[in-house]
Amino acid sequence: MTTSEPNVADGIVVVDKPAGLTSHTVVARIRRLAGTRKVGHAGTLDPMATGILVVGLNRATRLLGHLQLADKSYDATVLLGATTTTDDAEGEIQTTASPAALGEVTAEAIEKAVAGFRGRISQVPSKVSAIKVDGRRAYERVRAGEEVALKAREVTVSRYDVLDVRSAAQAIEVDISVDCSSGTYIRALARDLGVELGVGGHLTMLRRTRVGSFDLSAAYTLEELGEDFRWLPIADVAGETFPRYDADAEQATAIRTGRPLAGLKLGAGPTAMFGPDGTFLALYEAHGPLAKPTAVFVG
Structure with missing residues (x-):
């Protein structure tokens, strides 16, 4: 890990993105901190999500496409008992389950439902994903009031663990940890878990803990980078990868x-x-x- 003043050379910065910022905003801040215009990132994170965002500087932006960044890990919380327009907490509530229906959702039922989403699965992405539909992002069409129908795609969920289940009268919170292939939508896993259990569900917390070989141990917050800009030289990344x-x-x-x-x-x-x-x-x-x-x- 190299520390330097602005105007760094070619390299990789592993950012621990905070909630509330877009990936584009993070890139803009790294551009200012690094003192270079040529900055890019791999694997967009939604504003509500936190965690690993891999950012390339200068010539390392071209290296991003060659790194093995397809496998990712996430920690998340799913709220069972309500559906939203965005499949996460930022959307408007569409439906809610009755206390009686929630009362029938046991920890054993949740484990059984989760098991059906492990391995190679067919998943319909969330309607507010960044997938392009006739040249425009799906989320742009949804926000404009259009109805969007996305095609199912095959993804791989190699690990899907239930870490904790917390029950209340109006909802059930389920903490999960997932290893998956690129293109897997955790919001869709939350939505589909709710569908499988018959009570609806949506995502309330998402933290990406790993992208390829980069994990949180190599990540720095924007505040930390503002005090001491730390980056991985392109030669070190290439030699280790x-x-x-x-x-x-x-x-x-x-x-x-x-x-x-x-x-x-x-x-x-x-x-x-x-x-x-x-x-x-x-x-x-x-x-x-x-x-x-x-x-x-x-x-």
């Missing part, structure tokens, strides 16, 4: 211009190519007898 190849001077010259290389025994998938001075140069992959560039980060 991909197999490493240390090129000699002649090979490094070829890599800098994206030329194919012969005689290298690279494994499957991208390999991080480094120059003799330790500079991260590119990602290369094996293509038959040649190693060819996937992305070049110098020059």
